[in-house]
Amino acid sequence: MKILVVGANNFGQKHLSGIKGMEISIVERKPEVIEKTVEKFKIENVYSSFEDAIKDRFEIVDLVVPHYLHKEMAIKAMEAGSNVLVEKPIATTLDDGEAMIRASKDYGVKFMVTDQYFFDxxxxxxxxxxxxxxxxxxxxxxxxxxxxxxxxxxxxxxxxxxxxxxxxxxxxxxxxxxxxxxxxxxxxxxxxxxxxxxxxxxxxxxxxxxxxxxxxxxxxxxxxxxxxxxxxxxxxxxxxxxxxxxxxxxxxxxxxxxxxxxxxxxxxxxxxxxxxxDVYTAEIMEFADSVKNNTEVPFPPELALRDLKAVLDIYKL
Structure with missing residues (x-):
């Protein structure tokens, strides 16, 4: 199984360390991050552009990027036929989160938010x-x-x-x-x-x-x-x-x-x-198992949307 990790710095390193038995490629532009990542993990390919990367076939795309990019990048990866992981929160608005869930169903791919606390x-x-x-x-x-x-x-x-x-x-x-x-x-x-x-x-x-x-x-x-x-x-x-x-x-x-x-x-x-x-291994590999076996994802995106709703409800107060 091939996985693309988009954003290899900081929390991307934790995601990479949780991946077991998959071919790993990354999207990263910072030379110093690329160097340490290639040294630490077995990396198949390094891309400087997300758009170029998703032209290749990946079973899983793992997005470790700022919140405001989640919807756009997730749906692009889904359009390319990849199952998608995205760091929490699911999005910055409920409308965006709902659009991501709809897109995963429309394109017939798995979609999950990586929240290691849920897997603890x-x-x-x-x-x-x-x-x-x-x-x-x-x-x-x-x-x-x-x-x-x-x-x-x-x-x-x-x-x-x-x-x-x-x-x-x-x-x-x-x-x-x-x-x-x-x-x-x-x-x-x-x-x-x-x-x-x-x-x-x-x-x-x-x-x-x-x-x-x-x-x-x-x-x-x-x-x-x-x-x-x-x-x-x-x-x-x-x-x-x-x-x-x-x-x-x-x-x-x-x-x-x-x-x-x-x-x-x-x-x-x-x-x-x-x-x-290990919670980082659990969240990524349990998702990979759901892709491999065509079963429900372990952390349904509707629960991630529930969590975002609670945040936004507090912000309204």
Whole structure:
């Protein structure tokens, strides 16, 4: 199977390190990035132009590009007959996301958003335990992440991002919250600019009310200097609790054998002994299996659209 990775720098390196047993080509213009990528990975071809690259036949095109390019590039790849992976968010607007889903059906190709948080073993196990009623009726879910953004690049540009911190990193944590809580009926909250170099917002606090009566507390910040180490999620039920053990998180560095998003899962005070695996390999290779076997993709794009809707609902407040 042949895969084309568009954008080999930064997160592109993590995608490349998750690919197993495929012929890999890349689209990249920066000489220093090309050099390190060819040295580190077995690269079949290097293209400087996306349009030239998709003239060749690739079973999978993996787009690791700024948010505002997702729709245009994804649909071009679909027109060329490729199955498409795109980094989160699915797009910057619901209309664009819906157009991408329609195009995948029209052209008869698979389409999925790569969100490693959805594939995290602790998240999958927590969802299973909730469905098994392990801690009884859920009353409160807390999901949070706080850090300080000091980087440059396109993420500082509100137009390229489609917003600020929430649509970029925060959407991961909204996915986790919604996977635990289900459909929501209302949101109260606000996104503000709290002091980073972003053009867009960098601080969000929100209260979700879910259709099942559960409440969700959400906090996400790129303007939090010297943040404390806190569990990224806590699920509080009438018979017990589930939360993340922050001390057991793994490194995301390329070369780390098993990379997870969250730490171990603590259920009713005890380690749940969830089997760990590499989330970057899981998201790409499970998608490749769906292409090979003509089965449903593991992370339906409709769920990625759900996550984007939550972001945009908060932005409206």
């Amino acid at each position: 073993p602790s998240v999958r196990a927590a969802v299973k335990f909730i469905r098994e009623n392990r801690i009884g009726r859920i009353n409160t879910i807390i999901v949070r992440d706080q850090r300080f953004f000091e980087h440059g690049g396109w993420r500082t540009d509100k137009d390229q991002m489609g917003g600020g911190a929430l649509i970029d990193g925060g959407i991961h944590f909204l996915d986790t919250l919604l996977n635990f809580g289900g459909n929501y009926e209302s949101i109260h909250g606000k996104s503000i600019h709290g002091g980073s170099i972003l053009n867009g917002e960098d601080n969000t606090a929100a209260l979700f009310k879910f259709e099942n009566g559960t409440y969700g507390l959400f906090f996400y910040s790129w303007s939090y200097r010297n943040p404390p180490e806190l569990p990224a999620f806590e699920i509080i039920g009438e018979k017990g609790s589930i939360y993340e053990d922050v001390k057991s998180r793994t490194s995301w560095e390329v070369g780390t054998p098993v990379r997870t998003v969250y730490g171990d899962l603590i259920v009713n005070g005890e380690n749940a002994n969830v089997k760990k695996y």
